Amino acid sequence: MAISLAAASASSSSFLRPSPQARFPKCPPLCSKSQSRPWPFRIRATSAVAVEPDQAIQTDIFACPICYEPLIRKGPPGLNLSAIYRSGFKCKRCKKSYSSKDRYLDLTVTAGLRDYTEIQPTRTELFRSPLVSFLYERGWRQNFRQSGFPGPDEEFKMAQDYFESAKGGLVVDVSCGSGLFSRKFAKSGTYSGVIALDFSENMLRQCYDFIKKDDKLSTTNIALVRADVSRLPFSSGSVDAVHAGAALHCWPSPSNAVAEITRILKGGGIFVGSTFLRYSSLTPWFVRPFRERTPQGYGYLTEEEIKDLCTSCGLTNYSSRIQQAFIMFTAQKPQK
Ligand SMILES: C[S@@+](CC[C@H](N)C(=O)[O-])C[C@H]1O[C@@H](n2cnc3c(N)ncnc32)[C@H](O)[C@@H]1O
Helix, strand or coil: CCCCHHHHHHHHHHHCCCCHHHHCCCCCCCCCCCCCCCCCCCCCCCCCCCCCCCCCEEEEEEECCCCCCEEEEECCCCCCHHHHHCCEEECCCCCCEECEECCEEECCCCCCCCCCCCCCCHHHHHHHCHHHHHHHHHHHHHHHHHHCCCCHHHHHHHHHHHCHHHCCCEEEEECCCCCHHHHHHHHHCCCCEEEEEECCHHHHHHHHHHHHCCCCCCCCCEEEEECECCECCECCCCEEEEEECCCHHHCCCHHHHHHHHHHHEEEEEEEEEEEEECCCCCCCCCCHHHHCCCCCCCCCECHHHHHHHHHHCCCEEEEEEEECCEEEEEEECCCC
């Protein structure tokens, strides 16, 4: 059965909303008379698949990381942890299945592979360690203040200001780590859904533990997804806002990542990122040659390089705030 990608992506955000008309007036109604097919529409099950009332089969916000076809989901609808955990996902085109592992949904290309394991550069692998994941919000992240990071509360406020036009929409917190900001976005009640996405299995497990300890969060619209920022498992033009805190310097290919972020954003969607600059205005000239990028170390960029990356991917309205080596920047995908 043919499901148009455009229809799926247009409908996906409304699919996530528990009571859209009440909370987020800009969302389309769940069942629009103007649509030829009511949403969430059901696909006739094959004889092999028994469909129970709450086990609808439907296209989902998530797309196959191999071919970007919207995934078919079987299970309870919704973006909360329990619904995602109980759902199975399948790509109609690749026939590849995806499911939750240890409470996060694994949407990497390598999900389910038996023999092959992906080894990424050190700056990515470091955060897959259980120890680093455990320590991350227990001292590691606090050290960023020495480089000019204002601290999570202030950084969250700055990001929310940039996300003003994305209120009521879907936010993807790319490279969320243990979910420091994903949890704040979800708790704010400002967005219809939050996807906490990281490549590190242990960061996601840690994020799950933090969510479970917080009564206000365990039932909200937050999903944990394992994915590579260079291969984001969402349809093109399906996401209202992307946040990437303290992450760009950890990515294997910042250009592929920014291109992917641009692809998944809707027209008018906002990207907000923060990172360490290679040089701050206070860095003496004679120190700068020692800060050049190496394949092994972190990929610290200059502000000019960050702006160049965003612009070359077609993002506009670039602006930034800098404090010592800390930069928070934002850019917008143009409306069509
Ligand atoms: C310094 S932490 C940032 C965590 C959090 N966003 C914050 O603001 O504190 C960087 C994160 O980038 C993630 N990361 C590194 N390479 C990645 C990749 N290829 N795809 C997705 N995430 C990646 C790491 O797993 C790590 O959790």
